[in-house]
Amino acid sequence: MKVGIVGGGIVGLAHAWSAAERGAQVTLFERTAKASGASIRNFGMIWVIGQPDAAQSTALRSRSRWLTLRDQAGIWVEPCGSLHLAHHPDEWGLLEEYSHLHRHSERSENLRLLSREETLLKSPAANPDGLLGSLWSQTECCVDPTSAVRSLPAWLQKTYGVEFRFSTAVVQAQAGELLTGAGERHRFDEIIVCSGEDFATLFPEVFHNQPIRPCKLHMMRTVGQPDNWRIGPHVAGGLTLRHYPNFRSCPSLEKLAARIESQSPELDQYGIHVMASQNQFGQVVLGDSHQYGLDVEPFDDARIDQWILRELHKIIRLPTWEIESRWHGIYAKYSEGLFFERTIAPGLHVFTGLGGNGMTLSFGLAEEYWDRKLPNENSNQSVR
Numbered sequence: 001m002k003v004g005i006v007g008g009g010i011v012g013l014a015h016a017w018s019a020a021e022r023g024a025q026v027t028l029f030e031r032t033a034k035a036s037g038a039s040i041r042n043f044g045m046i047w048v049i050g051q052p053d054a055a056q057s058t059a060l061r062s063r064s065r066w067l068t069l070r071d072q073a074g075i076w077v078e079p080c081g082s083l084h085l086a087h088h089p090d091e092w093g094l095l096e097e098y099s100h101l102h103r104h105s106e107r108s109e110n111l112r113l114l115s116r117e118e119t120l121l122k123s124p125a126a127n128p129d130g131l132l133g134s135l136w137s138q139t140e141c142c143v144d145p146t147s148a149v150r151s152l153p154a155w156l157q158k159t160y161g162v163e164f165r166f167s168t169a170v171v172q173a174q175a176g177e178l179l180t181g182a183g184e185r186h187r188f189d190e191i192i193v194c195s196g197e198d199f200a201t202l203f204p205e206v207f208h209n210q211p212i213r214p215c216k217l218h219m220m221r222t223v224g225q226p227d228n229w230r231i232g233p234h235v236a237g238g239l240t241l242r243h244y245p246n247f248r249s250c251p252s253l254e255k256l257a258a259r260i261e262s263q264s265p266e267l268d269q270y271g272i273h274v275m276a277s278q279n280q281f282g283q284v285v286l287g288d289s290h291q292y293g294l295d296v297e298p299f300d301d302a303r304i305d306q307w308i309l310r311e312l313h314k315i316i317r318l319p320t321w322e323i324e325s326r327w328h329g330i331y332a333k334y335s336e337g338l339f340f341e342r343t344i345a346p347g348l349h350v351f352t353g354l355g356g357n358g359m360t361l362s363f364g365l366a367e368e369y370w371d372r373k374l375p376n377e378n379s380n381q382s383v384r
């Protein structure tokens, strides 16, 4: 089977890997010279804990694919786990409630409430001032998105013969055929369009009137921390409890969210919650904010970074807060499901809209898709 993929972000790469592993002959088209979209601009958190129950198995499958990449492709992947720190009684109350609600679910095996002292032993970053405890989860992993996403093509090429056409925009797609900006036509049996937040080039009529929107996020990264200091697990705080769907089952969430809204309305206005991860170079990645809609400005409002840093200072301590880089990223968010998938014509599919979960879910979702399309028999046979 000949497969054409549009887009060299994590979604396109995930499809390329799963299809090629099942014996397909894959060509991937990426309009930029190297991946530069959401997939290289994120925290690198494989954030299993934040996924709803229905997506747990997909997220865990993705996680194990990342560990395969660590073992086979030499990509840096750290199974670091995560901590949700509680610095307010309602945050601690919610974490207790969450643990109690999940005491009989499969999640419970991976979760543990930690006392203040246990938390401080788990992460030297946890701010002891006002710390009440934390929720430890062992399923999260850390990757460096830029190096991972930019090194995967060479491994896929070498291992499975995937062909990469960088600096090649696809300007038209129809069943069985892709047309590039240079006027070349390419024939395929199966085409997967993974064009991220570009709703204008291919199939604008499909995206029009769908509940799918771009979202702009502010991010920062410190210089490498001194003396090989390590953060340990990924760190999140009370603000994050109102961001991911997993905590929505907790009745006390409403009250916690109302407190935050009345104390700091700017946090809701700019969708700010704060997290930190640390890459293999010792840099701590900090964020983030969420501004939705097509009319979001390209200019970065400096106040947003100040608010993010203000909130981070409340929950963590770092040896150095010296900022090395600031950037924003834009992802596509589909609000009526985990992701947006459409079959435009037989053998022509669109796959995007994963919001803040693309690093966590793409590998698992692509596996599920290609399990249906090319079940089993070719799996793993084409490794060269």
Ligand SMILES: Cc1cc2nc3c(=O)[nH]c(=O)nc-3n(C[C@H](O)[C@H](O)[C@H](O)COP(=O)(O)OP(=O)(O)OC[C@H]3O[C@@H](n4cnc5c(N)ncnc54)[C@H](O)[C@@H]3O)c2cc1C
Pocket: 006, 007, 008, 009, 010, 011, 012, 029, 030, 031, 032, 035, 036, 037, 038, 039, 040, 041, 042, 043, 044, 045, 046, 047, 168, 169, 170, 171, 194, 195, 196, 197, 198, 201, 202, 217, 218, 219, 287, 288, 328, 329, 330, 331, 352, 353, 354, 355, 356, 357, 358, 359, 360, 361
């Ligand atoms: C700041 C930030 C933090 C995040 N943190 C996390 C996190 O910690 N964990 C997590 O799981 N997720 C996180 N995410 C979400 C995750 O990064 C995205 O869900 C994911 O990267 C989306 O991947 P994608 O392949 O759809 O999009 P992209 O990475 O944007 O890739 C799409 C690619 O398609 C190419 N393209 C588009 N149109 C064409 C065309 N016509 N022809 C050729 N090429 C084309 C583009 O050039 C682009 O390279 C974060 C996102 C952001 C922005």
